[in-house]
Amino acid sequence: xxxxxxxxxxxxxxxxxxxxxxxxxxxxxxxxxxxxxxxxxxxxxxxxxxxxxxxxxxxxxxxxxxxxxxxxxxxxxxxxxxxxxxxxxxxxxxxxxxxxxxxxxxxxxxxxxxxxxxxxxxxxxxxxxxxxxxxxxxxxxxxxxxxxxxxxxxxxxxxxxxxxxxxxxx
Numbered sequence: 001x002x003x004x005x006x007x008x009x010x011x012x013x014x015x016x017x018x019x020x021x022x023x024x025x026x027x028x029x030x031x032x033x034x035x036x037x038x039x040x041x042x043x044x045x046x047x048x049x050x051x052x053x054x055x056x057x058x059x060x061x062x063x064x065x066x067x068x069x070x071x072x073x074x075x076x077x078x079x080x081x082x083x084x085x086x087x088x089x090x091x092x093x094x095x096x097x098x099x100x101x102x103x104x105x106x107x108x109x110x111x112x113x114x115x116x117x118x119x120x121x122x123x124x125x126x127x128x129x130x131x132x133x134x135x136x137x138x139x140x141x142x143x144x145x146x147x148x149x150x151x152x153x154x155x156x157x158x159x160x161x162x163x164x165x166x167x168x169x170x
Contacts, residue, residue, distance in 0.1 A: 007037040009132050010062045012053070012079065014042045014069040018092050022068040024122045025090070028129035032146055034136065037062075043069075043078040050075065054082035064132040067115075068125060070094025073105035076115045086135055088116045088128040 009029055013022050022038075029036045041050045057065060065083065067076035068090040076089035091102035099120035107117040116131060118124030130147075137143040 006035045007061065008034055008063045008136060009036040009129075010039055010053075010057055010065045011036055012039045012041060012065060012067045012075065014040075014067075014073075014075045015094075016040060017094065018068045018070065021090065021092050021122055021125050022066075024125035025066050025068075025129040025132075028126055029132070032129075032133055032143070032150075034129075034133060034143075041075070043074040044072070047078075050078055051082055054079045057083055058085050064088065064135050066090065066125075066128045066132055068092050068128075069106075070099065070102045073102035076106055077109050077113055080109070080115045081113050086116065086132075087114075088118060088131050090118050090124045090128050091120045093121055 011022055011025050011029070013019065026036060026038065039053055041053055043050055054065075062085060064086050065079060066088045067079055069075040070092035071094050073089070073091055076087050080087040089106035091099050091106050093099035093102070095101055103117070103120050106115060109115050116128075118128045118131070133143065133147055137147050
């Protein structure tokens with residue numbers, strides 16, 4: 001477990017095979033200069049480790065937890081059941097069901113154990129980081145400004161792409 005006392009976001013995954021997807025969260029967090037840690041733990045294969053992580057995260061300064069998991073995808077729910085921190089789940093395509101099983105496990109939490117669920121895969125991992133940033137920005141004006149600039153840049157990118165399409169079709 002790579003940890004730091006200054007981490008605001010934990011990026012958690014149930015298997016090292018999830019890294020290729022969860023790197024998308026880490027890239028966005030890095031772009032916004034949000035300190036994060038990467039944690040590998042499993043709801044099923046290392047339940048004690050998972051419980052210890054969930055119970056200690058807030059005390060170490062973590063403010064949001066992003067959890068990627070495939071197959072049964074119980075990890076986000078297990079963590080959410082043991083912390084007051086917001087938990088954002090990223091379903092990962094890891095079975096013949098192409099991530100649908102992970103999506104359903106992530107969104108179908110019982111009442112009282114909320115997990116914010118993102119899309120399956122890399123788009124979900126990116127959006128999980130952006131959701132974490134929105135949560136953190138509630139109490140950080142400088143981060144709000146960075147987020148606004150990011151949103152404005154996305155709009156400019158669309159306009160630039162439209163201009164390129166127009167030029168190619170004239």
